[in-house]
Amino acid sequence: MNDNVKTILIVIVVAVVAILGYQMLVAPDNRTAGERVGDAIDAFAEGKPGKAIDELEDKTPGEKLGDAIKDFGDEVKEKTDR
Numbered sequence: 001m002n003d004n005v006k007t008i009l010i011v012i013v014v015a016v017v018a019i020l021g022y023q024m025l026v027a028p029d030n031r032t033a034g035e036r037v038g039d040a041i042d043a044f045a046e047g048k049p050g051k052a053i054d055e056l057e058d059k060t061p062g063e064k065l066g067d068a069i070k071d072f073g074d075e076v077k078e079k080t081d082r
Helices: 001-026 035-043 048-054 061-081
Strands: none
Touching: 001 061, 035 048, 048 061
């Protein structure tokens, strides 16, 4: 296959993956009210009342991912500060 064709195919594949990834991250939150309450109860049982409140909000998967990364960073910082 010609190098130009390979390059164009790679660009197209990367563009499609980027578009699908973006669409996935900004998709609406489709959880029911019961699922949200259940997630909040689980978070409260873990001893995280702030996270329990956050579970009740309508968030996109991208926002949830950002919150998870922030929580992980906070936990690592807490463990290293001891």
